[in-house]
Amino acid sequence: MSAIPFDTTALFIAGRWQGAAGGGTLPLTNPSDGSSLAQIARGQAADVDAAVAAAQAALQGDWGALTAAERGRLLLKMSGLVLAQADELARLEALDVGKPLKQGRADAVALARYLEFYGGAADKVHGETIPFANGYTAFTLREPHGVTAHIVPWNYPMQIIGRSVGAALAMGNACVLKPAEEACLTALAFARIAQAAGLPAGALNVVPGLGEEAGAALSAHPGVRHVSFTGSVAVGALIQAAAAKNAVPVTLELGGKSPQLVFADADLEAALPFLVNAGIQNAGQTCSAASRILVQRPVFDTVVQRMAERYRALRVGPALDDPDVGPVISSRQQEIVEGYLALVRDSGLHIAAQAPLPPGLPSGGCWVRPTLVADVNPAHRLAQEEIFGPVQALIPFDDEAEALAIANGTPYGLVAGVWTRDGSRALRLARRLQCGQVFVNNYGAGGGIELPFGGVKHSGHGREKGFEALYGFSSLKTVAIKHD
Ligand code: NAD
16 A cells, blocks of 8 residues: 555645646655655646635635534534544654654644634634714624635644634635645645535645745735745745735744743753753754753753753654654755754854764665754854754853843744743743743643744744634724614
């Protein structure tokens, strides 16, 4: 039996599976061994046109006719199907992304939870009546934008589909999803689940393809009324410019250089697993990876030593073996990360620890050694640029003011963590850190589907996750009735 139990070369448009209009395909590679995994459809502008037309028809047809409660029930049904297939989805993600099985399964469970959360919320979003002038009744309506575009990256396909497509469907939009060309098996599996749950044709359309072809056509399409983009800063700017021509809103979930701040009074035992995991999870290819660890000087050496012990014990290996750290997504990404490791050596930086690469790793896999670098100057490129690999920079600081300046001193502002037993300091920093989420004495809150997420500065704008996403995926209409 093939490793992939469905036809990967088809696009999903108007409830039907069909080849790309141009007939082209693109190769998917297994990053754990470099083997050829499958071919996917190479969607282009004509396919995007068809997908947008299908979504528009769905809004005018069966999908648009559903009540909010009926939409919610469909999402709940999809949630159950995702959960039932969580192991298989994790296997697909392991093959496609190189994501260790346990981490892929957590993504599948998160996708199910997003669908549950937004399914439950679908009929609980409403407008308000507004006290206004005598002789008027004024109220607001929350309406879907219409056709929404969802352009997602390869690192967390299931979670990002859950938070953006889940919220958009709950509000009654019809979606066109463009997964990343490096990894889109779970996006295709998700479309099959939507079909099996009975989602009306055209409510969800999936068009795999290259960013500069299918992605560019989708972000510039005049029939699209909202664009949700998760990916790099450079492409985010292109998306916003394209959407601006049609005057449509965009949500940009971009990169990060997120810090965790460890104060001398912190519970180090509690902090340690979070300090390391937030750097190596998904081989460091996480937008909210804690790639900078800022440590107050009295405990700096202890933290370096304790993190180094954990690094040396990390198991690196093929994703299906469920290691701590799998390969990175591609040989291109491997080269990028190796470029930063060469920079570390050339700059004479101190490597505190590296995880070993075990003998016998498949030679075609995209392996990089998880690397902990100590005493990094906050202005160094290693402490400023998003690496997107399992590399963490440790930076010492003396006091709270210095820690804050370092934490805020990059172009990014996605997430921050603060480890301290001083409640006043935690509250002060929570307000002063420039980012979209602050975690005190934890990092990531276990995924926190209910917690609005997004960035400031180059990390983007707009919020997904939580109830807030439902406002982003809808438009407010004000009605004022004069009646005397
Ligand atoms: P990328 O920007 O290269 O690609 C993301 C998506 O955009 C892909 O589907 C790609 O095909 C598409 N794309 C590429 N060029 C395009 C174009 N010209 N027009 C339209 N679409 C285009 O990003 P990547 O390298 O795949 O992902 C890594 C980046 O994503 C990192 O910077 C990471 O921090 C970021 N990210 C952010 C979040 C978040 O929630 N903030 C989550 C995950 C990843």
